[in-house]
Amino acid sequence: MKRREFIKNTGVLLAASPFMNFASNFSSQKRMIVLGMDGMDPLIVYNLIKKGELPNLRKLAEMGSFTKLRTTIPPQSPVAWSSFITGADPGVYGIYDFIHRDPSNYFPIFSQSETIPSEWMVKIGKYKIPLKSGEVVLKREGTAFWDYLEKRDIEATIFKVPGNYPPSKSGQRTISGMGTPDITGGYGMYTLYTTDEEEAQKDISPSHLYYAYINEDDVMEDGIIEGPANDLIKGSENISVPFKVYLDYKHKTARIDIQGKEILISEKEYSDWVEIEFPLIKNIKSIYGMVKFYLLELGKRFRLYISPVHVSPAHPAMTISTPSHYSKELAEKNGLFHTISLPADTKALSQQTFSMENFLTQNESVFNESEKIFDYEFQRFLNKKRGFLFFYFSELDQGQHMMWALNDKQHPYFHTKESKRFWNERDELYRKHDRILGKVLKKLPKDVPIIVMSDHGFAPFRRKVNINTWLYKEGYLKLSVNNIFDDISILEYADWNRTKSYAIGLNGLYINLKGRERDGIVYKGEKRKLLEEIKSKLEMLRDPLNGEKIINNAYISEDHFSKDFLGRAPDIIIGYNRGYRVDDSSAIGNLVSDSIRDNLNWWSGDHCIDPMVVPATFISNFKINKKFPAIKDITPTILKHFGINPPPSITGKSLI
Numbered sequence: 001m002k003r004r005e006f007i008k009n010t011g012v013l014l015a016a017s018p019f020m021n022f023a024s025n026f027s028s029q030k031r032m033i034v035l036g037m038d039g040m041d042p043l044i045v046y047n048l049i050k051k052g053e054l055p056n057l058r059k060l061a062e063m064g065s066f067t068k069l070r071t072t073i074p075p076q077s078p079v080a081w082s083s084f085i086t087g088a089d090p091g092v093y094g095i096y097d098f099i100h101r102d103p104s105n106y107f108p109i110f111s112q113s114e115t116i117p118s119e120w121m122v123k124i125g126k127y128k129i130p131l132k133s134g135e136v137v138l139k140r141e142g143t144a145f146w147d148y149l150e151k152r153d154i155e156a157t158i159f160k161v162p163g164n165y166p167p168s169k170s171g172q173r174t175i176s177g178m179g180t181p182d183i184t185g186g187y188g189m190y191t192l193y194t195t196d197e198e199e200a201q202k203d204i205s206p207s208h209l210y211y212a213y214i215n216e217d218d219v220m221e222d223g224i225i226e227g228p229a230n231d232l233i234k235g236s237e238n239i240s241v242p243f244k245v246y247l248d249y250k251h252k253t254a255r256i257d258i259q260g261k262e263i264l265i266s267e268k269e270y271s272d273w274v275e276i277e278f279p280l281i282k283n284i285k286s287i288y289g290m291v292k293f294y295l296l297e298l299g300k301r302f303r304l305y306i307s308p309v310h311v312s313p314a315h316p317a318m319t320i321s322t323p324s325h326y327s328k329e330l331a332e333k334n335g336l337f338h339t340i341s342l343p344a345d346t347k348a349l350s351q352q353t354f355s356m357e358n359f360l361t362q363n364e365s366v367f368n369e370s371e372k373i374f375d376y377e378f379q380r381f382l383n384k385k386r387g388f389l390f391f392y393f394s395e396l397d398q399g400q401h402m403m404w405a406l407n408d409k410q411h412p413y414f415h416t417k418e419s420k421r422f423w424n425e426r427d428e429l430y431r432k433h434d435r436i437l438g439k440v441l442k443k444l445p446k447d448v449p450i451i452v453m454s455d456h457g458f459a460p461f462r463r464k465v466n467i468n469t470w471l472y473k474e475g476y477l478k479l480s481v482n483n484i485f486d487d488i489s490i491l492e493y494a495d496w497n498r499t500k501s502y503a504i505g506l507n508g509l510y511i512n513l514k515g516r517e518r519d520g521i522v523y524k525g526e527k528r529k530l531l532e533e534i535k536s537k538l539e540m541l542r543d544p545l546n547g548e549k550i551i552n553n554a555y556i557s558e559d560h561f562s563k564d565f566l567g568r569a570p571d572i573i574i575g576y577n578r579g580y581r582v583d584d585s586s587a588i589g590n591l592v593s594d595s596i597r598d599n600l601n602w603w604s605g606d607h608c609i610d611p612m613v614v615p616a617t618f619i620s621n622f623k624i625n626k627k628f629p630a631i632k633d634i635t636p637t638i639l640k641h642f643g644i645n646p647p648p649s650i651t652g653k654s655l656i
Helices: 003-008 042-050 055-063 077-086 145-151 326-334 346-350 356-382 395-407 416-422 425-443 467-474 524-539 631-641
Strands: 031-037 065-069 099-101 108-110 113-116 121-124 127-130 135-138 156-159 173-175 191-194 208-211 219-229 238-248 253-258 261-266 274-281 285-291 293-298 302-306 387-393 450-453 459-465 501-503 508-511 551-556 572-576 579-582 596-598 616-620
Touching: 031 356, 031 425, 031 631, 042 055, 042 065, 042 425, 042 616, 055 065, 055 425, 055 450, 055 616, 077 631, 099 508, 108 113, 145 156, 145 387, 145 631, 156 356, 173 326, 191 219, 208 219, 219 274, 219 285, 219 302, 238 274, 253 293, 261 293, 293 356, 326 356, 346 356, 346 395, 356 387, 356 395, 356 416, 356 425, 395 416, 395 425, 395 459, 425 450, 450 631, 467 501, 508 524, 524 551, 524 572, 572 579
Parallel strands: 031 387, 031 450, 156 173, 156 387, 191 208, 459 579
Antiparallel strands: 065 616, 099 108, 113 135, 121 127, 191 302, 219 238, 238 253, 253 261, 274 285, 293 302, 450 616, 459 596, 501 508, 508 572, 551 572
């Protein structure tokens, strides 16, 4: 079956499929489990089931339902998972993109959380001591569904659901996931030491790249791991922790000495977690992080990768769980584990620090870690007569982003050599997730409802589109210079007194509205006409390379969302056609010379496009009452199962 036929069939229950049968309704036993498998694509699942490669997903579908799941506008993970959390559309919870913009200065801002520093400080010598700590504020509005369960004394465990950092206040067990920073406040700043002089001169900012000086005794003596800034000292730089590396070329091994610990690793080996102390005030105050070392090469070249410095769940430097001791419990029972937003280091592969083999090794380590914690939480769930478990897996999403071109000969970044070696890895990820479900089906009583779901599907990302360049060429965006050059920023060069529209974010386009934007020029009465004009032009846009339509739908936000937090929304959300996505440069407010370019990067699959092109997956062991459910419908379904009537703020409808 071709994808367009699968997508077009909005009847979608795959009723013609031989594996579809519906089970009876829920039992009265009040337990439920939901497995969140980010990026699981329904067509890929369907095709692998037909091949007999996903026996457990097939079994689940035969017990109940298998359908496409309507994702959000736009189909971005923090948007879609927030819809799952609240049972509503973005207008209710106020998240529309990974990146929003501040209308007071046009700067891109992180949509999911905001750090508010302490204003109450006292200076003692060189130290500034906060009398009141700063805070990180969750910007997702609305009530999480597990709060309704808590009010009914229904115990819930929520593992790493995106859109919940910092974790909302709760008595339930929750661990924050997507949105959680590393200990420096960034989202994946790794370090590489290399003896390759050419590589050492590359710019991989904001990550760190250092030339490795190896002395005559085969020792690298001057290694550092950069930690957070010491905010207790005015004007201080980041705290750095030194380490040494002793190389054994004969046996292809290295010993890393850091803070009294000795770590021995072989070439191509990924170490266990190493906890590191970063002193703020010597012998008085420290914070802890953790890293993994990966000896990429030890031969003609020495190359040592050091992961971003994660928050240690055993000694969290910031709030990553509720209750606060929950992360410590998981670390004690299962060992240290990744805490950063999305653990797979896609940047390292995109920047050619990793090979595809390196990336797969690292992504597998994340999956194995998740599986170990899942086994622990699933056993806890089985021991309870009442309760709810949600468990999130990120590896399918991150793997498909980076591996799509391995299976796509039309992709401009298709590599024959890597494809021959790794073509099966994407499907193997699906099979691994199927085996997780197999554990559940083997032990879970048949009368306990289970849902396997994703937040969106996947599509190729072959051509990238710079919307700011397009706006400039169409005359909506004006610059203070006569010619554009690559990565010229609207933040520096836009002439706001003549600009009518600009783009920030992966799907967002804004009107330079008078009274809202700092230097807005478009009057409120002119806004609708301008929106419809831009929408029409966007939807007529064709690729000069092949004549294909680039944008399926340009969604005018005021026509699609509830009004509660509509003021945070872009004025238009762009729904790209399959094969296209925004250029990263445009997402942060930059322009390049060409509006449309080939995507020459391992980040070759994506979903930040038209939601009708990348529906999510829904599979359950019970029959549902809707042919094409929406992700927001799952929350009222959970509540109804536990006998809770959804409040009016939940705009989704129960599926039972």
